[in-house]
Amino acid sequence: MNDFQAIADRVEIEALRGEFTDAVMMRDRDRLASLFTPDGALRMPDIPAEFAGRDEIRTGAKRLQAQWDFFVQTTHPGTIEVAGDTATGRAYLQELARTRDGREGLNFAIYHDRYRRTGDGWKFAERVYEMRYLDTTPLTGSAPGSATSFTDPAPAERLERVAAALEAHGFMVEILADAAAARSRVRDLIPEGASVFTGASETLRLSGIEEDINTSGRYQAIRPRVVAMDRATQADEIRCLIAAPDVVMGSVAAVTETGSLVAASGSGSQIPSYAGGAARALWIVGAQKVVPDLAAALRRVEEHALPLEDARARAVYGQPSAVNRLLVLNAEPHPGRATVLLLREAIGF
Numbered sequence: 001m002n003d004f005q006a007i008a009d010r011v012e013i014e015a016l017r018g019e020f021t022d023a024v025m026m027r028d029r030d031r032l033a034s035l036f037t038p039d040g041a042l043r044m045p046d047i048p049a050e051f052a053g054r055d056e057i058r059t060g061a062k063r064l065q066a067q068w069d070f071f072v073q074t075t076h077p078g079t080i081e082v083a084g085d086t087a088t089g090r091a092y093l094q095e096l097a098r099t100r101d102g103r104e105g106l107n108f109a110i111y112h113d114r115y116r117r118t119g120d121g122w123k124f125a126e127r128v129y130e131m132r133y134l135d136t137t138p139l140t141g142s143a144p145g146s147a148t149s150f151t152d153p154a155p156a157e158r159l160e161r162v163a164a165a166l167e168a169h170g171f172m173v174e175i176l177a178d179a180a181a182a183r184s185r186v187r188d189l190i191p192e193g194a195s196v197f198t199g200a201s202e203t204l205r206l207s208g209i210e211e212d213i214n215t216s217g218r219y220q221a222i223r224p225r226v227v228a229m230d231r232a233t234q235a236d237e238i239r240c241l242i243a244a245p246d247v248v249m250g251s252v253a254a255v256t257e258t259g260s261l262v263a264a265s266g267s268g269s270q271i272p273s274y275a276g277g278a279a280r281a282l283w284i285v286g287a288q289k290v291v292p293d294l295a296a297a298l299r300r301v302e303e304h305a306l307p308l309e310d311a312r313a314r315a316v317y318g319q320p321s322a323v324n325r326l327l328v329l330n331a332e333p334h335p336g337r338a339t340v341l342l343l344r345e346a347i348g349f
Contacts (some may be wrong), residue, residue, distance in 0.1 A: 009082045012122045013115055017091050021075045027065050033058040036124045037116050044129040069098040069292040085117040098139060100257050100292045105136040150304040153287035153346045162290055163342060165259030170332035172339045179207035182284050182341045189282060189339060190247055195220040197242050199250030199270030203284050203348030213249065242269055248278035251348050253305040254289050254297035261329040262297040264305060268325035275327060281338045288346035308349045
């Protein structure tokens, strides 16, 4: 083989490796699979994952990429040894990643490669991923746009993913078109005459559900009763009333794609009933409250919900708000107790 051919082979193999990283970063699974020979294999024992053949590589990449919140891979040239129509090599890489279930970190790894010359050029016959260093210290950055997505309604695909995750954790979930549909559905879900406590919620207020519960006369509305009581002399009675109603209603500050609800409170009044004191719990959640994971949920509380609630509290009560109580509901252990009405529209904080 002349020197020109050897140089051309090395350039083409290096381009193949660059194409692999680009296809991964762009989530172009068809292109990724095409970079392998028909019987090629992608092996990642540290993940662990192993795919043989283009179809497995395509579907396996889809499954792995569905777990990412974000992923960045940077590769560096390594060795290439050409022997006729086959070759071997190594490439070095650094990766930053955060998954939707909250795992995150930095790693350094090596690809151990075998290449084969085909009629369509050089292809991977085998690519084996070996991790050499892993740092799971929480990342301080975020994907561009994630901080401003707290107001954008999640698309249908994300809502379905959230619903499935919540149901897997014991919550009952219904996806509804809008607040009007939720208002109608609440009438079906809460029996007439039940004692109902409505937590302070812009979602309930804006939807009209708060008014329906507290002024319609259909229910034993706890909030109006508590407001009329003397907090100095009837504090114990107030505490018992709001801690264990038949039904507690409200919203949450965030719902994660991994199936958790996050509620924040300044007074803490709704926390006992949310956590388990109420016989039933019903949360109305706008589509803009969907976040990838618990870390994003906590950012949403501090960066988005708190400033809005603080402005409301100053206007209504003449005093600031604060996140004095924070409740994370990872699962509902009592079947049938907790229902989430997940709306396709944005409403509330």
